[in-house]
Structures are given as C-alpha cells and as structure tokens.
Amino acid sequence: MKIEREKLLQTLDVAFVGVTPKPIQEQSDCFVFDEESLVTFSGEVLTKADNPLPEVRGAVMADDFRKVLHKLPDDIVEVYTKGSELRIEGKRKRAGITRVKDVTLPYQEVPKPGEWTKLPPELMGTLLQAARVCGKDDGQPRTMEVHVTPKLVEACDGYRFFRSSLKTGLEKAVLVPALSISLVGALVFDKASVSGGWLHLRRKDKQRV
Numbered sequence: 001m002k003i004e005r006e007k008l009l010q011t012l013d014v015a016f017v018g019v020t021p022k023p024i025q026e027q028s029d030c031f032v033f034d035e036e037s038l039v040t041f042s043g044e045v046l047t048k049a050d051n052p053l054p055e056v057r058g059a060v061m062a063d064d065f066r067k068v069l070h071k072l073p074d075d076i077v078e079v080y081t082k083g084s085e086l087r088i089e090g091k092r093k094r095a096g097i098t099r100v101k102d103v104t105l106p107y108q109e110v111p112k113p114g115e116w117t118k119l120p121p122e123l124m125g126t127l128l129q130a131a132r133v134c135g136k137d138d139g140q141p142r143t144m145e146v147h148v149t150p151k152l153v154e155a156c157d158g159y160r161f162f163r164s165s166l167k168t169g170l171e172k173a174v175l176v177p178a179l180s181i182s183l184v185g186a187l188v189f190d191k192a193s194v195s196g197g198w199l200h201l202r203r204k205d206k207q208r209v
Helices: 006-017 062-071 121-131 179-183
Strands: 002-004 030-035 036-041 046-050 056-062 076-082 085-089 096-099 143-147 152-156 162-165 175-176 192-197 196-202
Touching: 002 006, 002 046, 006 036, 006 046, 006 192, 046 056, 056 062, 062 085, 062 096, 121 143, 121 152, 121 162, 121 179, 143 179, 175 179, 175 196
Parallel strands: none
Antiparallel strands: 002 076, 030 036, 030 056, 036 046, 056 096, 076 085, 085 096, 143 152, 143 175, 152 162, 192 196
C-alpha cells in the first residue's frame, strides 16, 4: 500500500521506545505487525498502535526499517510484502528487508488496560525527575523504581529521596522502573490505566505504551 513516509515514521518512532538494541527475547528488536496492531515489546516496555500497514504481517528488524525510511527522499512510499521480504519503494529508490512471518514475541502476556483516566500535563516531567533519583543497583530493585500513587510520586536510591504531592490521575498505586520512564518520558500522553501491576499510557492519537 502507499503511505505518507513522515506519517509512518512518526508512528514507528513512538513504537521504537519498546525496542531493545540487543534482543532480550526473540523479536524484541523488531516491529511486529499483526491483523490489527503494530507492536513492540522489550519485556518491560510494550507499545501498541493501530497497524499503519494493514496488509503487512510478521516481524521486521526495527532499526533497519526506520533507516530505510529515513534515507528515502519521497513523501509517499509503497510498502508491501514479497515472499520473506518487506519491500519499500519510492519513485527512484527501493529496498527490501527480511520479514519473519511467524510472530513469537510474547506481548499477549501483558494485561490489557482497564478504564482510562485523564493525566495532568505535569506528570511525565515529575516522573522523569523521580527517575533521576533512582539507584542502579540490581541487588536493590526497589531503589530502581518510581512509586506512583493517586496523590504522589516518590523515589529513593538509599541516599537521596524524591517526593512530589500531585494528583496523578491514577486510580491505583504502581511501581514503575526508572529506566522505562527514561525511555518514554519525552512522549506526550493524556490518559493512563493501571492493571495487573502495569502502567498503561495513551496518546491522543490512541497509540499507547
């Protein structure tokens, strides 16, 4: 199908926060396309958006796909599958990257979000401040997480302590890894949901993390 290159890149750039450069699990370095969604999952960060390429199924290396799209000069590109390849074509340039038809990424294990609630615009900035206070010692996992409740955000590395009283918009308390916050902190979200110990964040365009 033909699609605006920049629009596709915007969707992929948000999804890229859920990609690991060195695969922690099979296909965690890939964009995964299923019947409805574009998915990335690092094991700690899951992203999900409506599939921008409805005819594409399978997994492709995320970094390779983005690099190809960045190099093409065309405003409109055609993206389609041919055998074990994902083909990307402009007016004068074309490229192909390997596509794996069978999806093994275990993203279905992540609980689905519950009811969405509205977030205050200052929440992501506050979470980033808290994440900077967190420790990096794997032997003390709680110091590597930010504690978020309906009324406050707090973090501690064993020496420094951060606490901010804030109506977060969350209905339940949750612990969020500081590294995950650092990855998604630059994105803008307007809704949140907590379910099964996971914090789900949603953008106005319905793409979620």
